[in-house]
Amino acid sequence: MEAIIQPKSITHQPAGQFEETRFEKIHNVIFNNSKEGSLEVAREISELIKKKALKNHQCVLGLATGSSPIKVYEELVRMHREEGLSFQNVVTFNLDEYYPMERSNIQSYHYFMHQHLFNHVDIKPENIHIPDGTVSQDDVQVFCREYEKMIKEAGGLDFQLLGIGRTGHIGFNEPGSHYNSATREITLDHITRVDAAPAFKGLENVPRKAITMGIGTIKKAKRVVLLAWGQNKSEIVKETVEGEISSRIPATYLQEHQNVTFVLDKEAAASLTRIDTPWLVKNCEWTENLTHKAVVWLSFQKNKPVLHLTDKDYNDSGMSDLLNSEQSSYELNIKTFNRLQHTITGWPGGKPNADDSNRPERSEPSKKRVIIFSPHPDDDVISMGGTFDRLVSQGHEVHIAYQTSGNIAVADHEALKVAEIAESLNKGGFFSKVVKDIHVKTDEDFDSQQVRKVKGNIRRAESLGATRYMGIPDNQVHFLDLPFYETGSIKKNPLGEADIEIMNSIIETIRPHQIYAAGDLADPHGTHRVCLDALFASLEQLKEKPFMNDCWVWLYRGAWHEWASHEIEMAVPMSPAQVLKKRKAIFFHQTQKDGVMFQGEDSREFWVRAEDRNKDTAEKYKALGLASYAAMEAFVRYHF
Template sequence: MEITQSKNSKAITYDEPGKFENTRFEKIHNVIFSSAKEGSVKVAKEIRDLILDKQSKGEMCVLGLATGSSPIKVYEELIRIHKEESVSFQNVITFNLDEYYPMEPENIHSYHYFMHEHLFNHIDILPKNINIPKGNITVDELHDYCISYEDQIDAVGGLDFQLLGIGRTGHIGFNEPGSHVNSETRSILLDHITRVDAANSFLGIDNVPKKAITMGIGTVKKAKRIVLLGWGDKKASIIKETIEGAISSEVPASYLQLHSNTTFVLDKEAASELTRIKTPWLVGSCKWTPELKSKAVIWLCQLTGKSILKLIDKDYNDNGMAGLLVDEGSSYNLNIKMFNKVQQTITGWPGGKPNADDTFRPERSTPDKKRVLIFSPHPDDDVISMGGTFDRLVSQGHEVHVAYQTSGNIAVADHEAIKFAEVALAMNGSSDDKLMSRVIEQLKTKNENSIDSIEVRKLKGLIRRGESIAATRYLKVPDENVHFLDLPFYETGGIKKSPLSDEDIDIMCNLIETIKPHQIYAAGDLADPHGTHRVCLNVLLESLKILKSKPFMEDCWLWLYKGAWHEWDIHEIDMTVPMSPDQVLRKRKAIFFHQSQKDGIMFQGNDLREFWMRAEDRNTKTAQKYNELGLADYAAMEAFVRWYY
């Protein structure tokens, strides 16, 4: 569908949502981009055009701004526009959506700190024009302060443009479920899921404030233009509910259906649950590609509760897939084709079966013994995500290397580091060990704004290294095949990472070129465009682009695994490796070597189980799904997608 510019708002727009058959379920205009970066650049240009239009009229431009990971790339592009295109922000007034309460502005977790770090310190906006809710006012002042924040917005003529993210509860700003459509700036109690999602930044949910100050739904809705950013598959479910569902206080973002100039700017992952994307056969005629056929048949099996070979013509006809049967001739023919396709993803030989016909196998049979390079973003993702396959590759005689892309030091709790430092101090037999004494003192006196010193980071990194070596030795990988890359982008001491650099890419390229692998395994998590897994995948893909012309790359295949939380959808999977109960146990033991991550996990998300429990549950469910489709009944399965670079 053609994207056009509206004369009045300079907005990304097309005809009204729901006007055409393929958008008939949608109640909010949305545009889907191939990546978060591409979408962010488009939004930043819209903001630039609005600023310049206001400048040409001698008017102030009033922006409502958001925090969190979603707008970061928009702010990066605005900074570039300011510096490279000489666009001034001196006619810009900003109002931020929200702030934690209580929260001091200089606290590194505050949105005041975030906005200055990510935008304000890098542009020429006048400090007097920056408005961020104050998280350090007294309880007695809070009510009047919220009223005055509303008055300030009204005094400058309201918001010309409001930038939003969306939380998994459907909140915009901190308007949690239950918020009223006419609500204004106020204090609010944060939903548990919201606090869980913020736990990474605060190094644990116990450190996340329980309250916040937020603009209200009514305040946001008065903006002349609203753009909501949605990135990654973690947002896909709530995006669908917001765009296609009923207006409800349980999904506060759904109130945006009432706004006449709102656009959701999404990447492919965030849009993946929309009806026209996930099940396009329900909204109109389809071009039945092989990929779409697989997706549709698996979906139909899950909908009807039938295995592939039990589907009948009526199942297809009753669920919008009559056109597919016209292409295939009958359900009988289609079922056999799809059954074979799914069955052929299963292999007990992830490195390829020697001396076997590999026509319908996911991996090549030659060479018999392959050089395998497993990339692990953190020092435990390898065994958590593909420990069974890892073990199988080693036992089948392949030359297996594992490369830990980051040190993982920020995931080591302070109390865990103190324990190791005290052991080292005791081993030295003297309290005169100045280094360990200093490390212990730093850890015990650390405050919430502190970033670990280089010494503390080194100790925490060494703890993760020791655990990794113990796990790889258990899996019988030679120590010389274990590589610790410590990519520079990660080594900031805090949650915020540095941009990818040539140094990161050079480190990756050098290792790949040294090993010359036949297989590369890497984490394929695409949920968070700013998360460590996604950045580690990006640096790998950039490295492969550079190395692509090298002769050894012609024989190098890239396989992607998922992290601890999710698995590939069945129709996406190109290879599954079944595990016996004994192999499940071996995988569990390998995970147990990462003892600093076993109890009280710092970055556990909304799943309170330990990593090994999540991993086993995911692998068991994958096997169950295959069995429900009519395939063999295995104890567990690990799944991979082949990536063509």
Template sequence: MKDTQQAYLKNIKYQEAGKFEDTRFEKIHNVIFSNSNIGSKTVALEIADLILRKQKEGKKCVLGLATGSSPIKVYEELVRMHKEEGLSFSNVITFNLDEYYPMDKSNIQSYFYFMHEHLFNHVDILPENVHIPNGTVKSNELHQYCIAYEKMIEDNGGIDLQLLGIGRTGHIGFNEPGSHFNSETRSITLDYITRADAASAFLGIDNVPKKAITMGIRTVRKAKRIILLAWGHNKSLVIKKTIEGEVSSKVPATYLQHHKNTTFVLDEEAASELTRINTPWLVGPCIWDDKLSSKAIIWLCQKTGKSILKLIDEDYNDNGMSSLLAEEGSSYDLNIKMFNKVQHTITGWPGGKPNADDTSRPERAIPTKKRVLIFSPHPDDDVISMGGTFDRLVTQGHEVHIAYQTSGNIAVSDYEALKFAEVSKEMSCKKDDTFISTLIEQIKSKKENVIDTIEVRKLKGLIRKRESLAATRYLGVPDKNVHFLNLPFYETGGIKKNPLGKEDIKIMCKIIEDIKPHQIYAAGDLADPHGTHRVSLNALFESLAILKSKSFMNNCWVWLYKGAWQEWEIHEIDMAVPMSPDQVLKKRKAIFFHQSQKDGVMFQGSDIREFWMRAEDRNTKTAEKYKELGLADYAAIEAFVRWHF
């Protein structure tokens, strides 16, 4: 079967499984799935079909493979197919895209380690058929090694199917901005953003290698079939640039626009900035519901620089929204309706205002005093993300409980742990405290990329615990209302976590049943499908699914907040809690109690500012957006979305 015919059939399959729509804006075929699990299984099915077809033809199947978080679920599904359905990899030859340089194979951060952990150790592929760039090649031999790697691909007939992820710089493999259209396998210097994105895996950006070996753009483009995976909001902007933008070395993934058999497989978050998703009224006719109307009017305000009540008919007509205007009758009616909707999200009473008409308020007035359960994935997300609302709930007399879902121990640096251990030794009444001395020695002698001992992890967990208690006491919460769940999925000692298990859900269900909350607050960050915030949210969702038949759940509302990096869009917000300048300062002080997470925190991402700075900036900008829409002028605003279960 010719490649173009095969691609057509694959497109049909993806259209059946996902959401595909061709528009004049898009230059690369893409399919959108409701979540990364479904998308990954569909991709795994295509790979399996290719392997089986090649087996029937008596041919080898050459796969180009990627690393990172994006393909993990694809590999999990392929392993499942091998174990449960007998899918054999005996005819498969693989070539990996890249490897850090220098990097030893035994290093847990190496892509050699990654591929064997996630795929090769669990299937029947022949070891001699596995090819991963060697990160230990001597520097004076590296150029010739890259030429040989390229030749091996060619000698095996080229790559039948190339799996790709995409970095926020638009890199594929490690082809960073500036990479040439005809580049081949070579060494390359990594972009700062690429290194920052990898920092969490290396426990800090200083530990991330500055160079790598990568297949080139030309190498990738020679593949007969290319599938690029992208999951989460943090990939949405680069996906838009790649699919809709001009071909440019500044965004190397745009070179794929010239490949005739490429599909981008996306989840809804990664696709959220595409024109047909983000602003569908610019593409064609829309079915206007309340959600889309709200999004469009807020967008129109931002585009025109006008407040809601200043929009006129011409603004709607000139920006693809004439059909919305026709449905409502006039801009005046539309504007009033939208202004009232946004205004009604604002409340200084996040637990509901006593003895008040709550018809147009985001929260119920009854019961007057609510039991509130705030879930915090890490031991500082509560104050970073909703410290002002937290303070309001306490001062307004609600029974506030905090549940820290994980210990957060791996985010404590060794030098921070050493400081506490040495203080403990000096304070110890024992002349020879063997336990603490051993602890200090374990920290001092720890080698790079080695998982902490259980004792050191316990110390780091205690540091986070005591910092949390200092912050909650400062905000007026009694210690008995502070709960440290230490969910087992997190307690691996390394970056890679275990899947959610029965014990995790059991712990979550118990705390909810014990407290019987009227309100639950939880982190709604969905950017990383494998991140701790996402897993912690899934733990809540699974628990609520189990408990929803309980009578107390009939009176329980769930509010989602976002973390230090993002905020809800204005049209998404169901409750906006304004903060005075004094409350902004109080929130800052609460964050300061988490001293181990200040001054060069390990999991900082690409934003070098401290968490309190990010939080204040985010809250201030949300308030500014409300002001620009013509509403009241506040110092800062924390935002929440209600989740209906």
């Protein structure tokens, strides 16, 4: 993606006064990452609070839950502790709450808000308003009318903070919600429940209903800021910002608001027309990378191999300025084709004694030390099992580093099965305690430390089974157990120095020539993203070490997404035999098979997703006019 200039503020600009208006109907600003955007939003909220306080007025905030506003709340808490920001004049109204839901439940939004904000600032308890998930069914309508009345009596919402769901919901206003709806009970969309399933340890545990502020309530706020982070939100952001107003995507109603801003990171903004295909918006500065992206895009649009594209194809697709007297379509096609062809290699560690000028990897040293970082104990084989196999078979010293234990993804019945077998051999010992802990645990409880240890060891055993099958000695398999993950719950701790030190230690010990890591950017608070941030932080600290001059970093994607064709810098073909070997390696992770806990909305098993993704990558290369392969794994190089 081309570099994005970080905006200096998120101050709203009325329609027609911000730069891109041909496609976009909602003012939006794009930050390099979610942290930068969150700090700017927190700054605007703090200034509003202080401005109101100077006038001795209440500041009425509408607040959201979910992963999107977490860093905003962290920054507000920091401002309170370190800069004296007071919440004495703040009145809050939360958007929604699951129904039914006890306040003490760790999945409740009441619990969330107190954990992330209210317990850490000086807000008056009587000024906190959150929909009540315990109200009786007979009293829900009365409660909702009272909630609306309290907002009105407080003077209305001065500022409404929002996230956006993949259905386009804001609050829990699901598709079909009326533009003038008020606070009410609502039935949750299936996709919304699927997205919530990891926090509830399974879809079957997610409530089917919620109480939510209505679209009409939200639209009455004097200022609205919507946060969207990560690749998973890019398509719904595009539909909301550029599409027509429709109850099918409730967030599009915000197009009618006079003071709204969408605050996005680069990944969430990636599908916007001005980012994805800027040549359709205005004349472009045709850099080498943008030209490559545009030609690949045109090939797919016209359903033609790259070498078959004509001047007319370029002119008809808004790319006439790319053609000039020095660069015909023929020359553009050849250049793009060659670049694509040079990404393909059967030697991911470099081909010994070969001209590497047109290869993605160096030929020397011919035998490389390699670290494959795997966020969970199966991402290595799921995401790059074929490349893994090639690296081993071609004689490189391959180390696997599992960054987290993955214990939370082991179902209780799997741990109970192992514990009961062990208990049968040693009654009254450690495993008797584990069996008891599992039996007495409720859906709201965290795993005990003993249960977490058993679950972690199950995943270690599965990982060793897979790495042995792939030909890796046990002493080259490393279980890092990064501390940020070891909370026993879905919510993880922030990345800390202890995590980075562990990363530093393994890199300094092995001194790799290659590092492979998961480059998933779907969720800034997800485990993959935190593990990637841990690597980036480590590389920043180690980059001056002499051995780092010879280290290249390659990023792979996980089971859900692949790099776009124009982004790929190394594509490793797989034979049918390698596809089968990769499948068998994935099968060693038995607890993640047949109804895995955090499946997502995709019901396919991980091995099926991986095979379909690898096949699709190969098919796209074929459609571009390259050689035909059974499957391909793709990588992008990270320059540090």
